[in-house]
Amino acid sequence: MQRLLSLIPVLIFAAVSTALGLSLSNDPRKLPSMLIDKPTPIFALASLEEGGSGLSSDDLKGRIVLLNVFASWCAGCRIEHPMLMALAENSGIPIYGVSWKDERASGARWLKANRSPYVRVGDDQSGRLGIDLGVTGVPETFVIDRTGRIRYRHAGPITDDVWQETFAPLLAELRTERP
Amino acid sequence: MKEHWMAAISRIASVIGVVLMLSAPGFAVTPDEVLQDTRLEVRARELSRTLRCLVCQNQSIDDSDAPLAHDLRVLLRERLTAGDTDAQAVGFMVARYGNFILLKPPVQADTLVLWFGPALLLMVAAIGFGRYVGRSAAAFSAETAPLKSDEQERLDVLLRARRST
Numbered sequence: 001m002q003r004l005l006s007l008i009p010v011l012i013f014a015a016v017s018t019a020l021g022l023s024l025s026n027d028p029r030k031l032p033s034m035l036i037d038k039p040t041p042i043f044a045l046a047s048l049e050e051g052g053s054g055l056s057s058d059d060l061k062g063r064i065v066l067l068n069v070f071a072s073w074c075a076g077c078r079i080e081h082p083m084l085m086a087l088a089e090n091s092g093i094p095i096y097g098v099s100w101k102d103e104r105a106s107g108a109r110w111l112k113a114n115r116s117p118y119v120r121v122g123d124d125q126s127g128r129l130g131i132d133l134g135v136t137g138v139p140e141t142f143v144i145d146r147t148g149r150i151r152y153r154h155a156g157p158i159t160d161d162v163w164q165e166t167f168a169p170l171l172a173e174l175r176t177e178r179p
Numbered sequence: 180m181k182e183h184w185m186a187a188i189s190r191i192a193s194v195i196g197v198v199l200m201l202s203a204p205g206f207a208v209t210p211d212e213v214l215q216d217t218r219l220e221v222r223a224r225e226l227s228r229t230l231r232c233l234v235c236q237n238q239s240i241d242d243s244d245a246p247l248a249h250d251l252r253v254l255l256r257e258r259l260t261a262g263d264t265d266a267q268a269v270g271f272m273v274a275r276y277g278n279f280i281l282l283k284p285p286v287q288a289d290t291l292v293l294w295f296g297p298a299l300l301l302m303v304a305a306i307g308f309g310r311y312v313g314r315s316a317a318a319f320s321a322e323t324a325p326l327k328s329d330e331q332e333r334l335d336v337l338l339r340a341r342r343s344t
Contacts, residue, residue: 009307028236034277101246127250134275136233136247 045122055122
């Protein structure tokens with residue numbers, strides 16, 4: 001018994017160092033979103049593209065949509081762009097874009113040069129919608145359900161793996177929900 | 180000749196000293212952010228020191244040059260100008276970014292370990308150490324217990340034998 005008791009400090013040390021060691025592999029950029037299961041903030045943005053219609057929270061209502069926050073200056077968004085194009089063509093889920101903290105002209109030029117995967121693109125030059133969404137960087141993508149609630153937030157580019165492992169199952173589940 | 184040198188050096192040193200005294204440390208807060216109302220500005224500075232920059236993560240928004248930190252500073256000042264209390268303004272930030280934005284985590288169920296864990300560990304260690312010390316003190320006093328009469332007799336015999344040789 002005494003023997004076992006004397007092992008306790010060693011065991012505690014082992015447990016604490018294992019826990020700390022494992023937490024080293026956590027990504028500190030992965031922050032929980034406060035908006036999960038909350039209604040999408042109400043907003044109305046001017047259009048990024050010349051002559052385009054703007055983007056407001058009302059546009060997102062009634063359907064499952066993706067809201068993608070991007071910027072022309074963002075490297076991750078360039079990586080993500082082909083994936084978004086493929087999704088826009090094949091997934092059947094409308095993608096809406098928010099150009100975050102970017103010059104309107106640069107954003108519009110970038111979309112023109114690379115083709116736009118978005119149904120509509122709003123211009124959030126001030127970054128205020130970004131703050132309301134709890135955005136900490138770009139790209140970030142929100143999954144919004146039929147009732148207008150945010151169900152998921154992904155920080156970083158959507159890759160094939162991310163789509164297969166997270167988005168696809170979630171969207172399949174959301175489709176089964178009664179509106 | 181030597182005096183000239185000394186004078187030159189001391190003049191250079193005093194110029195450097197004055198320049199250092201006059202130059203303010205590099206603040207992240209830019210002049211256009213600063214509020215006219217000094218009392219509001221002081222509150223804003225104090226609050227922004229407690230809010231984490233989500234981009235740099237270990238800097239406060241008061242320290243950080245990140246564009247998002249700038250936006251949050253401006254937004255915080257807007258909230259205060261609009262009449263928010265300190266708690267309301269901080270609550271506004273927490274509603275969007277979670278408790279992570281607070282550099283000092285609040286005391287609540289899931290942070291109890293964080294707040295009181297170290298003190299608890301210290302107490303456990305102190306108790307353990309106390310018991311260890313107590314036990315070895317007890318062992319020590321047991322060793323120095325007075326000899327029984329037969330033991331004393333044997334010792335006397337041995338000591339006498341040793342003296343006689």
